[in-house]
Each structure stands twice: as structure tokens, then as C-alpha cells.
Amino acid sequence: MRIVIVLACSIVPKTLSEVLPGTAATIVALHVGQEYGRRMAGLGLRPGVSVRVIRISPLRGPLQVRAGHTDLILRRSDAARIEVRAVA
Amino acid sequence: MKRIALLGMPNTGKSTFFNRLTGAGARVGNWPGITVDLLSAKILVAGGMVEVVDLPGVYNLHGFSEDEQVVRRFLETQPVNLLVLVLNASQLDRQLALALQARQLGVPLLVLLNMADESRNLGIRIDVKGLERTLACPVRLMAAKFGTQFSEVKQTLQDALRDHPELTRVDPQAFQQDHRIEEALDRLVSESVHAPVQLPASLTDRLDRIMLHPWLGIPLFFAVLFLLFQAVYGLGTPLQDGMEWLLAHLKSAWLDPLLLHLPVWLRSFIGEGLYDGLGTVLTFMPVIALFFLAMAIVEDSGYLARIAFLADALMSRLGLDGRAFVMQLMGFGCNVPAIMGTRIMRSRGLRALTMLVIPFSLCSARLQVFLFITTAVFSPTLAPLALLALYALSILFALLTAFVWRGRYPSHEPLLLELPPYRLPTLRFLGFESWRATRQFIQGAGGYIVAGVVLVWFLTHYPFDVVPASPDTLAGRLADFLAPVFSPIGLDNLMAIALLFGFVAKEIVIGALAVIYSASPEQLSAILADRLDGVQAMSFLLFTLIYTPCLSTIAVIRQESKDWRLTLLAVAWPLALAWTVSFLFVQAARALGY
Numbered sequence A: 001m002r003i004v005i006v007l008a009c010s011i012v013p014k015t016l017s018e019v020l021p022g023t024a025a026t027i028v029a030l031h032v033g034q035e036y037g038r039r040m041a042g043l044g045l046r047p048g049v050s051v052r053v054i055r056i057s058p059l060r061g062p063l064q065v066r067a068g069h070t071d072l073i074l075r076r077s078d079a080a081r082i083e084v085r086a087v088a
Numbered sequence B: 001m002k003r004i005a006l007l008g009m010p011n012t013g014k015s016t017f018f019n020r021l022t023g024a025g026a027r028v029g030n031w032p033g034i035t036v037d038l039l040s041a042k043i044l045v046a047g048g049m050v051e052v053v054d055l056p057g058v059y060n061l062h063g064f065s066e067d068e069q070v071v072r073r074f075l076e077t078q079p080v081n082l083l084v085l086v087l088n089a090s091q092l093d094r095q096l097a098l099a100l101q102a103r104q105l106g107v108p109l110l111v112l113l114n115m116a117d118e119s120r121n122l123g124i125r126i127d128v129k130g131l132e133r134t135l136a137c138p139v140r141l142m143a144a145k146f147g148t149q150f151s152e153v154k155q156t157l158q159d160a161l162r163d164h165p166e167l168t169r170v171d172p173q174a175f176q177q178d179h180r181i182e183e184a185l186d187r188l189v190s191e192s193v194h195a196p197v198q199l200p201a202s203l204t205d206r207l208d209r210i211m212l213h214p215w216l217g218i219p220l221f222f223a224v225l226f227l228l229f230q231a232v233y234g235l236g237t238p239l240q241d242g243m244e245w246l247l248a249h250l251k252s253a254w255l256d257p258l259l260l261h262l263p264v265w266l267r268s269f270i271g272e273g274l275y276d277g278l279g280t281v282l283t284f285m286p287v288i289a290l291f292f293l294a295m296a297i298v299e300d301s302g303y304l305a306r307i308a309f310l311a312d313a314l315m316s317r318l319g320l321d322g323r324a325f326v327m328q329l330m331g332f333g334c335n336v337p338a339i340m341g342t343r344i345m346r347s348r349g350l351r352a353l354t355m356l357v358i359p360f361s362l363c364s365a366r367l368q369v370f371l372f373i374t375t376a377v378f379s380p381t382l383a384p385l386a387l388l389a390l391y392a393l394s395i396l397f398a399l400l401t402a403f404v405w406r407g408r409y410p411s412h413e414p415l416l417l418e419l420p421p422y423r424l425p426t427l428r429f430l431g432f433e434s435w436r437a438t439r440q441f442i443q444g445a446g447g448y449i450v451a452g453v454v455l456v457w458f459l460t461h462y463p464f465d466v467v468p469a470s471p472d473t474l475a476g477r478l479a480d481f482l483a484p485v486f487s488p489i490g491l492d493n494l495m496a497i498a499l500l501f502g503f504v505a506k507e508i509v510i511g512a513l514a515v516i517y518s519a520s521p522e523q524l525s526a527i528l529a530d531r532l533d534g535v536q537a538m539s540f541l542l543f544t545l546i547y548t549p550c551l552s553t554i555a556v557i558r559q560e561s562k563d564w565r566l567t568l569l570a571v572a573w574p575l576a577l578a579w580t581v582s583f584l585f586v587q588a589a590r591a592l593g594y
């Protein structure tokens, strides 16, 4: 039983940093403070938007994500502060 | 005079449009209360002069990043006839937010949807008339890079200026109220932008599969760097040498005969102070022009953002970023353009830190000195080892400097960058960039460089009745006075004078030593081998490696940072470090019995 729960957790991402390359998730909230949140919104990262993780740079480097018609890079630590849910 | 301000998000082609509109005549203007350089130009529109100002790219009008504050400050203090908003037509899903914010400002607005070529290729259809209705201002599609629709845009600009002959200030309230515009944005986008659900897989995606490949990405990055380095310095250094040759030739053929009848000191002042000072400025021009050409290619093609992606994992641990790394490596050719190149970094702290670190890159001018002295003093087996050690130390001291000062120049800038599609840069705009950087170097740093060269000339030539660069000159007396500083690091007064010359430029150190010992360059090798033991020579090399690379580097640090404290630190810290390292080395070597 416990194993099943653990597995389920690892499949359903809670933050953008957990989303696997090649899959998408919907942004629920940005827990990054107002200033940085504005900047993210300016680049198309805002609640309700669906983002796809394209690839991750080696050595735990930045993520390349696609939101709308824009590709962006951001650090894993910042991605961890973006709450997501699986795409319906 | 009428005034137009250009506004837009970063990377939307604002500068490209500005260049097309204004030509090559743009200058950096001074605006009250604004510390960053803003390009502006005066153009003729329908018989009247109009000033066009290119504002920094911003993501929104309410944030507090440096660029956002600059834009706000400019718009609050400078009235305009027209605000031109440049948006990327293929990213309207997010960029229209800025249009909604700009509309609140209460100044006449013109919206240009740039990169129409890319949006068309992606199959995006835009209802321009609908946008005009909702935004209540003229909207035009265009492609600034290719000049598509440009005449129509100019006509619209002209009409808008005619309709708004008076300068208007923005509504001061507008910046305070940060309305939630998400809903309005979603509505506007769904009404007027029609994009296919699935964007076609692009050439960029395919290229990135190779360029950003987990294993291939980094080796390819180094290959690109190597090519850049070769292109800039493989071409630039011979040009630099050619320039030096030409200047020397002109001097002996034209200047010297002209000065023949002047008193000796005046002849020396003009020929060796002023002329050599100007020559120093001129010899930097080819590398700066080539460097900015190469950097503009890297930036315009979209590869620069990819470097950040590839190198960030390593560089962020040092408090630097991938772009800093590129500049650091380019600094191994010449520090001056590398420091100017830091302008691609938006964060002030990061930029300052990078400017402190770059001068430790062992540039080609220092390499000349090192090659000469190591071969003169060390055995053929030891010489390459000494050189290798100097390279290793160059990197070590760069890392040390980053580590020590990153607390004082922190970077709050998170890494959040657009990864633009790969684009082919156009020659015309590359030329603009390169020409502009060269001109800025001459205007911003040229005066200081000439003044510095003249000062060192004076120190090493006054009083005029003694042998230049001898112990009887001001420089010699200064060295005498500083003997307690230099003797613990194993250097005598004559070497100290050579170091003073080295402050102007490292490539003249060997020539200066020849003058100081009144020897020909051929004899100098033997004299140095005779006068210096290995420990002294190494101490001299270490000091030369670490202390101020050259006057021109300091002058561009001041030009780029506009910060005297940083400039002072960029002189004082390396000096202190150089002395300490040489001191520790000499004392340790002597203690070990060498």
C-alpha cells in the first residue's frame, strides 16, 4: 500500500521542477514573491497556463520550458516554487 | 522638438527597428536621473526634427528591476509626442499585456507587431483591425529586420506625430495602479489572435536537439568559443600589429621631421606622450570592432541564451553566470573588449563582479612579456612550466576574486530568460553594433588613456635634463621612495620603474626594460639573465600577471560602470593581491634556500 502511494506521488508532479521532460502541467500558483512573479507573468508563466518541460540541462542545471508561444529557461530552484497540477 | 520613445519587451526587435528608423547616427544621451546609457537619435519626419529614444526592454511597467525603473523614470520626467510599442507578433499571447498597461499611461500610442515573418510561418493570424478597436490606437504589422511594411509604418508614424503636435506627460497615477489585466489579456488574445493548436515543429527544435544535447552541448559550446576566439584575435591581432607598424612608420616618416626644430622635451612630449597615447587608443580599435561583431552574432543568432542554459549549472555556484564565463574566456585575448562585452548582462551586481574578475585573464599582451622573460631567465625545461603555472594562477586568482567579492556585488537577478528561435543575423545591423562600440570606446575611454600615457611619460622623463627612465627621473625617485615596498618582493628600483611603464600597457614593458638598462632588445635577454635569479624573475612575472593589466582596461571599467569606487577597487585589489602573492612567493622560496 505504501509503495503505491509513493509511486503515485512520484508520478503526479506538484511543482514545475518535478515535471518530467516531454510532459506538460498546468500552473496553479507562483510562490515567488510579487516582483519575480511579475517577471514570470511577463514571460507567460501565470496561473492557468499550461507549460511543457522540453529538456533539463545536465548537472542539475536549468529547465527549458514552453509556455504558449515562448520558450524560456529557469533554474530548478525557481521551478520548485511554481505549483502545478497535471493537465486534465 | 518632438519626441518619440520606443518601448517593448526584451528581444522583440526594438533595437532593430530603432536602427532602421534612425540609421547609424545614434548616440548615447544623458537624461536627468538616469544612469544607464539610452540610445537616441534625431530624424527628419515631414520636415520637422524628431528625437527618437530607445528605452530598455521591460516585461511590465510596474516592476522594480533596474530597467523597469529606468523606463518609469524616463516616462515620468520626459514628455513625449508618441509612445511606440514594439511587440513580437508571434508571442502576442503574453506580449499584449504590455499594450494593455501602456494604454493606461494616457500618452498617444502606436503599436507595432514586429517579426511578422515568423508569426506567418507559425500560421498565426492576427486581427489587426480588432486590436486597433480594443486598444484605441493605430496597430501595424511589420518585420523590422527585412524592412517589410516599413514605409507604411513610417507613414503611420508621421500621421500620428501630426495628430499629436504637443508633448504629453504620462499620467502620474498610471504607474501606481497595477490593475489585474489577466482577464482583459485573455479576452483580447482570444478575440484577435488565431494560432494553430499545435505549432509546427521548427528548425530551432531540431537544431536544439543537437546544440543543447546533454553530452554534445558542452563540447559544441567550447568549439563555438574556440571559433570565436580565433575569429576575433586570429584576425584582430595581426590588424593590431599592422596598426602599430603603421603608426611607427608615420611617426618616423612624418612626425619626427616635423618636430625636428622643437626643443627636445617638447619633441618627446608630442612624439612619446601624446602620439603614443593616441596610438594606444587606435591599436585597440580593430579588436574591439571584431569582438563586437562576433558578440553581436552570438547574441542575435540566439546562441547566447543557450550558453546560459548550458553553463549555468557550473557558473551559478561561483556567483557568476554563463555570459560571464564567455567574457572571461574572451579576456584571454584582450581584457578591454571583454569588459565592454559585459554590457550584455542586465544585473548590475553581476556585471560589476565580472568586471573585477576579467582583468585576471592572462591577455596576449602579458603573454608577450612572459614569453620573453621566461625564455631569458629560465632553462628551456623550466620556461614552459613557469608559463603553465602562470596560466593556472590566472584562473585561480579569477576564481578567488569572484569568491571574495561576490558578497559585495551580489546578483539578485534570477535566471529567467527567453530562449529565442535561431535567427540569421543581418550584416547591416552587425555593422551598426560594432561601429557603435568602437565609437563609444574612443569617446568614453580615449581621453583617459591619452592622459594616463602622458602622465607616465612625464614621470619617466622629468626632469628633462636627465636620462629618460633613469633613477634620476621622477619615476626613479618614486621607485626609490617605494623601495621598502618592492624590496620585500625581491625587485630593485629599475624593475619597479618597468612596472610603472607596465601600468600603461604590458606590451611596452620589454621595450621599457631595454630603455632602463640602455640595452638593445637582443642584449636585454643576457642582462636580465645576469641580473635576475629565478626567484626574482618569478616574482616579477607574478606581479605582472596580477596587477592592473593596463590603463585601457581601467579606463573601460570606468566607462562601462560609471562607478569610481568600482574603478578604484579594480586597481587597488589586484595591486594588493599582486604584492601579497609575490611577497609570499619570495619569502617562501628564500626560506627554502633558493
Ligand SMILES: Nc1nc2c(ncn2[C@@H]2O[C@H](COP(=O)(O)OP(=O)(O)OP(=O)(O)O)[C@@H](O)[C@H]2O)c(=O)[nH]1
Pocket (backbone or CB within 6 Å): B008, B009, B010, B011, B012, B013, B014, B015, B016, B017, B056, B057, B114, B115, B116, B117, B118, B142, B143, B144, B145, B146, B299, B300, B301, B302, B423, B424, B425, B426
Ligand atoms: N525574424 C525576424 N527577426 C527579427 C525581426 N526584427 C528583429 N529580429 C531579430 O530579433 C532579435 C532581437 O532583436 P533586437 O533588435 O536586438 O531586439 P531588442 O528588442 O532590441 O532586444 P534587447 O536588445 O534585448 O532589448 C535579433 O536577432 C534580430 O535580428 C523581424 O522582423 N523578423
